[in-house]
Amino acid sequence: MTKSELIQRIADAHVDLYQRDVEKIVGAIFDEIARALAQGQRVELRGFGAFSVKQRAARVGRNPRTGDSVDVSEKFIPFFKTGKELREKLNPKG
Amino acid sequence: MTEIISTITRADLAEAVYNELGLSRNECANYVEMVLNEVISALERGESVKLSSFGSFSVRQKGRRVGRNPKTGEEVPILPRKVLVFRASHVLKAKINRGLAKTAGKPVGASGTPVAGDGA
Numbered sequence: 380m381t382k383s384e385l386i387q388r389i390a391d392a393h394v395d396l397y398q399r400d401v402e403k404i405v406g407a408i409f410d411e412i413a414r415a416l417a418q419g420q421r422v423e424l425r426g427f428g429a430f431s432v433k434q435r436a437a438r439v440g441r442n443p444r445t446g447d448s449v450d451v452s453e454k455f456i457p458f459f460k461t462g463k464e465l466r467e468k469l470n471p472k473g
Numbered sequence: 474m475t476e477i478i479s480t481i482t483r484a485d486l487a488e489a490v491y492n493e494l495g496l497s498r499n500e501c502a503n504y505v506e507m508v509l510n511e512v513i514s515a516l517e518r519g520e521s522v523k524l525s526s527f528g529s530f531s532v533r534q535k536g537r538r539v540g541r542n543p544k545t546g547e548e549v550p551i552l553p554r555k556v557l558v559f560r561a562s563h564v565l566k567a568k569i570n571r572g573l574a575k576t577a578g579k580p581v582g583a584s585g586t587p588v589a590g591d592g593a
Contacts, residue, residue, distance in 0.1 A: 380515045382524045389511050403493050404504045409527045411481075411489035413565055417572030421480040427509050428557070432569055455573045457528070457566065459559030468517050469532060469555040 416457055426464040433458045516557060526564040533558050 390398040422430040437453040487502040521531035
């Protein structure tokens with residue numbers, strides 16, 4: 380499912396909403412998550428999961444082809460941990 | 474680190490929707506739920522969810538393997554299960570690095586001094 384399919388499905392299921400409003404809602408939600416992460420904030424959504432940012436220290440890497448050493452600068456990696464409830468939904472007990 | 478990492482939640486997402494759309498705050502909270510639920514049900518069906526300029530969520534099937542209780546050393550079977558994987562898009566990674574590179578005043582910790590390469 381892509382973002383536009385997500386918007387389409389929601390719009391189909393909620394006839395009271397204009398598609399362009401659904402677009403704005405979906406956009407606002409994921410933009411807000413991205414904005415928070417870019418400020419170093421954590422985003423915790425119970426029942427879904429939590430987004431956080433992990434810091435990777437600067438290191439000396441290697442070009443695997445030539446063996447040359449390359450300086451890799453410090454960087455920040457977004458990280459997602461699945462929430463308990465969603466994990467259980469993906470693995471329903473038999 | 475002296476900085477306290479603050480956490481945002483559904484309420485902040487609802488506020489963002491409210492700022493974008495107006496409508497009532499109560500409705501905006503429901504809209505956040507509606508979007509998350511749609512994403513969750515796609516994942517439950519095993520679909521992956523690709524959100525351009527944000528990232529993608531996909532469900533991966535893990536096979537059975539033998540694990541170990543780290544405390545007792547006892548072998549325990551880990552049953553086949555499904556896990557959710559999130560891959561951030563390049564756009565999101567770039568945004569985060571741009572945002573945090575500015576704020577990182579590099580007060581590198583005690584052992585943070587660069588080490589001379591060992592013959593590198």
